[in-house]
Amino acid sequence: AVQLENTVPKSVAFADNKAIYVFGLYDGKFMKLEDEDGTIVEEVSCKSLIGHAAVCQKRGVFVVDNATDGFTLYRLEGKGEPVRTFVTALPSLSVPKQVAFGEEGKVVVGGSDTGLAYIFDRKTGQVLETLHHADAGLVQTIAVS
Numbered sequence: 001a002v003q004l005e006n007t008v009p010k011s012v013a014f015a016d017n018k019a020i021y022v023f024g025l026y027d028g029k030f031m032k033l034e035d036e037d038g039t040i041v042e043e044v045s046c047k048s049l050i051g052h053a054a055v056c057q058k059r060g061v062f063v064v065d066n067a068t069d070g071f072t073l074y075r076l077e078g079k080g081e082p083v084r085t086f087v088t089a090l091p092s093l094s095v096p097k098q099v100a101f102g103e104e105g106k107v108v109v110g111g112s113d114t115g116l117a118y119i120f121d122r123k124t125g126q127v128l129e130t131l132h133h134a135d136a137g138l139v140q141t142i143a144v145s
Contacts, residue, residue, distance in 0.1 A: 011053035023064065061073055071110045097113070097138075100142060106123075
């Protein structure tokens with residue numbers, strides 16, 4: 001068993017290379033663990049709360065709900081500098097919003113607290129489409145195929 005000091009895991013992803021990726025809710029940490037014994041191989045601060053996280057191993061990136069102005073993209077191998085932020089309307093509530101990769105990592109899909117789901121181009125950050133769910137309210141759960 002592994003104990004992560006001062007970290008509340010929000011999301012966990014299991015990679016094909018047998019690495020385990022853990023994302024901390026309050027401390028905003030991204031950790032890469034070895035699958036054999038849980039040794040922390042890498043630890044990076046995302047500099048924000050993490051409402052939700054998704055990994056696209058094929059593209060070598062992960063995206064987090066940054067709990068402030070949208071979703072932030074990072075490289076799995078890197079120094080923890082953001083690649084880009086996918087900006088949404090400023091939240092009126094501080095609640096976790098699910099985020100995911102679609103179309104084999106070409107798009108980023110995320111929810112909001114304004115009744116919209118957003119679809120972004122991963123490379124440019126441009127909003128490709130907004131899906132209207134309601135005039136107001138939470139879109140915390142999304143699904144892609």
